Amino acid sequence: MISLTSPVRTRAHGWPAGAKLLALCLATLVLFLIENPVLHLAVLALVLLAYRLPGPVFFRAGMSRLWILWPFVVVVLIWHMLTDEPVTGMVIVLRMVSVVGLANLVTMTTRLTEMTDLIHRLLAPLRRLGLRTDALELAMALVIRATPALLDKGHNLRDAWRARTHRRPSWRIVLPFTLLAIDDAEHLAEALRARGAITNERE
Secondary structure, three states: OOOOOOOOOOHHHHOOHHHHHHHHHHHHHHHHHOOOHHHHHHHHHHHHHHHHOOOHHHHHHHHHHHHHHHHHHHHHHHHHHHOOOHHHHHHHHHHHHHHHHHHHHHHHOOOHHHHHHHHHHHOHHHHHOOOOOHHHHHHHHHHHHHHHHHHHHHHHHHHHHHHHOOOOOOHHHHHHHHHHHHHHHHHHHHHHHHOOOOOOOOO
16 A cells, blocks of 8 residues: 545545455455456556546546556566566556555545554454554554655655756665655654653663
């Protein structure tokens, strides 16, 4: 799942989070059973239509999130071209884009509170066994919330690079992005510790 926010409200915002997540799991299972590239193209067309129905603003926001998949698409296609399996490579790429696109639709149309409540209910069996799930629930919520924020910072870093040079961003952007991620993690840990969400084991 790439994004958590949507710039506009859609009908899907009112659907139960559990139903959307179940539908995502079933759709993912079906997509992994399909090997026909034509069927995968049809599924991808339906996914794109789902992005387009709420309007151009929602469509642009969704496509901007999915754009980060292009390096993986290029690597997979090149590898399968070199191994003389272009059809297999196309199926993998179409499946990947469709699955991530569907997952992104779920998170774009589901509030963080609904997602955390759903995670809490799903982990209920573990609590009945006497296991504490607080840390796991917090970790999942942080991953869901922090991912789009990190993506935005990555985009800003890329734009800053392009503003200073005509060359395309290269591997040199990895180090400042990593430092940004570490800095955010440290600030988040300090904020959680100050609010009592995490404690120092030595205390």
